[in-house]
Amino acid sequence: xxxxxxxxxxxxxxxxxxxxxxxxxxxxxxxxxxxxxxxxxxxxxxxxxxxxxxxxxxxxxxxxxxxxxxxxxxxxxxxxxxxx
Ligand SMILES: [Zn+2]
Numbered sequence: 001x002x003x004x005x006x007x008x009x010x011x012x013x014x015x016x017x018x019x020x021x022x023x024x025x026x027x028x029x030x031x032x033x034x035x036x037x038x039x040x041x042x043x044x045x046x047x048x049x050x051x052x053x054x055x056x057x058x059x060x061x062x063x064x065x066x067x068x069x070x071x072x073x074x075x076x077x078x079x080x081x082x083x084x
Contacts, residue, residue, distance in 0.1 A: 016082065025050070025083045029076055034059075049081050050074050 013026040033045035035056065043056040051072040061067060066077025074083040 012080070020084075022084045023082055027081050027083075028079055029081045030079075046076055048072060048074055048076065050083055 009026065009028060013023075016026055017023050027049040029046055029049045031044045031046055034043065035045065036042040042059045044059060044062055046055045046057055047053070048055055048069040048071065051069065051074075053069055053071045055067055055069055055076060057067040057076060063078045066075050068075050069081070072083065074081045
């Protein structure tokens with residue numbers, strides 16, 4: 001699923017950089033799959049839009065705390081990845 005068209009990513013980036021000047025880049029990312037373990041844990045499979053690493057984000061944290069990319073340090077949350 002793509003969020004392009006719902007909002008202008010450049011405007012979102014400008015807005016976020018006004019809030020936090022340390023932000024270098026903002027990109028959209030997509031959920032490419034999901035995993036539901038018998039233990040009850042469930043994950044969204046995502047690809048970091050900056051370094052293309054595969055990242056599993058627990059569903060409960062997808063829209064709240066997000067997840068930091070283990071390779072490049074971008075934070076993936078909801079539909080946006082933010083690199084500082
Ligand atoms: Zn990354």
